[in-house]
Amino acid sequence: MSVTLMAAALALPAASSAGSAGLTPAPAGTRAMWLWGDPPAAEVVDWATRRNVSEIFVHVSPDVFTNGDLARIQEMKARATPLKIKLRALGGDPAWVTDHAAALRWQRTVVSTGLFSGIHLDVEPYLTPAWTTNLAGTQTAFLKLLDKLRLGSTLPLEADVPFWYGEYKIGGKNFADEVLRRVNAxxxxxxxxxATGPNSIVAISQDWLTRGRAAGKRVRLGAETVPLPDCAxxxxxxEGATRLQEELxxxxxxxxxxxAFGGIAxxxxxTWRALPS
Known part of the structure; x- marks a missing residue:
């Protein structure tokens, strides 16, 4: 689908870029993973080490200083650092598309822990009703959120994105390009x-890999292990763990x-750990 909408483009400076000429593909086997919930730190880091995971997107609650979870993340950091595994703070809520104050409070909390090497944002504006009723306004609000978070700390800002953002326009510009302009990866x-062929991981990611190369920004590709009855x-x-490993x-x-390829998350x-062999 191709949607052209008129909306005022934001004119803040772009996030820093290495420049496309300086990009080289991530080494084969470069892996990251999302971590939701509160499994034991030792278990997580051991798994990461055995699966060649070099970055963990650790979900951080806005009330991490009062809910008792800080000690677990501190232990994870202590175990991960000697193994050269980076922790990135994972957070997001569709409500943050318009509630920028809540997002910025979360970011300040994350930064104050001193435990993370970056911000990994999981805000999906298309999950809000306004994506249907006010698309241009929702896109603009999301881009403003990225601007504020980028300026809100010195930590690199990354964002989860669907493969189809490039099908949308905002203010005459490509929406995927506008997102890339505001993040580091x-x-x-x-x-x-x-992995390959029609409707595969590589096929549906080509648009982002092309745009990432042009923008000088890293593009990780994601693989799912959660059961999805509506999309097998x-x-x-x-398929299980062996097939996952083969396809990746x-x-x-x-x-x-x-x-621009930045590895696989x-x-x-x-659910990765629980996959059948």
Whole structure:
């Protein structure tokens, strides 16, 4: 679908970029993972080490200082750092599209812990009713949110994105490009259970990889392990761990000439660990 909408483009400076000429594909086997919930730190870091995970997107509650979870994340940081595993603070709520104050409060909390090497934003504006009733306004509000979060700390800002943002326009500009301009990197929710070919992980990510190269921004590809009854071809829940490993190796091979390729992120730790062999 191609949607052209008129909305005022924001004119703040873009997030820093390495420049497309300086990008090279991430080494084969580069992995990250989303971590929701509160599994033991030692268990998580051990799994990450054995699966070559170099970045963990750790969900951080807005009330992390009062809910008792800070100690677990501190332990995770202490265990991960000697192993060169980075922790990125994962957070997001569709309500943040318009409630920027809540998002900024969360960001300040994250920064004050001193535990994270970046912000990993999971805000999906298309889950709000306004995406249907006021698309241009919702897109503009989301871009303003990214602007505020980028300026709100010195930590690199990354965002989860669907593969189809490039099909939309905002103020005569491509929406995916406008998102890229405001972040340091993106992770594409390229949820398919085949690596290459029609409707595969690589195929549906090509638009972002091309835009990332032009913008000089890293583009991670995502793989799903959560059971999805309504979209069996979107997840490896049925195929299992061996098939996941085989297909992700094919993704690595297929992206050797994609300079923006930043590795693969697996969603999510709990269901990944529980996959049948």
């Amino acid at each position: 993106v992770t594409v929710m390229s949820y398919r259970d085949t 071809h979107c997840t490896f829940a049925e 190796a094919k993704v690595d091979a297929a992206t050797r000439t994609a300079s 697996i969603h999510r730790y709990g």
